[in-house]
Amino acid sequence: MIKGGSDADKEADLLCGDTIVNFKTVQSFGHEEAIFKMYEKILIPNLARKIRFSVKTAFAMGLNDLFKFSVMGGFFWIGAEIIKYYDGAIDP
Numbered sequence: 001m002i003k004g005g006s007d008a009d010k011e012a013d014l015l016c017g018d019t020i021v022n023f024k025t026v027q028s029f030g031h032e033e034a035i036f037k038m039y040e041k042i043l044i045p046n047l048a049r050k051i052r053f054s055v056k057t058a059f060a061m062g063l064n065d066l067f068k069f070s071v072m073g074g075f076f077w078i079g080a081e082i083i084k085y086y087d088g089a090i091d092p
Contacts, residue, residue: 008042008043008045008046009043009046011042012039012042012043015035015038015039015042016039019035
């Protein structure tokens with residue numbers, strides 16, 4: 001989880017929940033745009049940090065997969081080299 005963003009996320013969730021519960025009131029006064037702007041004002045400051053965190057996480061996962069599949073490919077290559085010189089005889 002990303003540190004520091006939880007307070008803003010909780011505040012945005014609370015605003016969204018209150019808006020859903022009181023949707024008829026918000027709709028009758030025509031304040032949908034005001035609610036959208038308030039929601040954006042809460043979430044936009046943390047967006048750049050969340051994007052950086054996601055990119056770093058994706059890069060680390062890519063390196064993890066590269067290592068994992070390189071090792072697996074190396075084992076298959078070694079197995080193929082062993083089988084290439086195997087003549088089928090079992091020596092006691």
